[in-house]
Amino acid sequence: MPALIRFMLHHLVIGFAIGAAAAIVLLAIQPQRLVNASELRLVVCLYVLGLGASFALGSLATALMMDTEG
Template identity: 85%
Template sequence: MPTLIRFMLHHLAVGFAIGAVAAIVLLTIQPSRLVNASELWWLAVCLYVFSLGASFALGSLATALMMDTDS
């Protein structure tokens, strides 16, 4: 696998994992975020975890690319 692809996948996966854990912690601390979710509460949880995970993943990748210097 090319080095750049491995670099990107590593930082995206680590960032997504951190964001997903943060979303789950936020939902366990304050479960009132899902008050009116009714029978689709699992979809709301999945979307919340995905949205926070994706944001953290792109932030992690951007930070890693910015800080990677080969000079």
């Protein structure tokens, strides 16, 4: 696997994991956000996906900005 692809996947996966964990913690702290949700699983998945994707791109952007090997 090329080094750039490995670099990108590494930082995207780490960022997504951090964002997903943050989303789950936020939902655990404030469960009243989900009281009126009829499609509970879909709401939780979209919330985790939204925060996870944001954190993943932020992690990749930060890693690219701070890369001193170039």
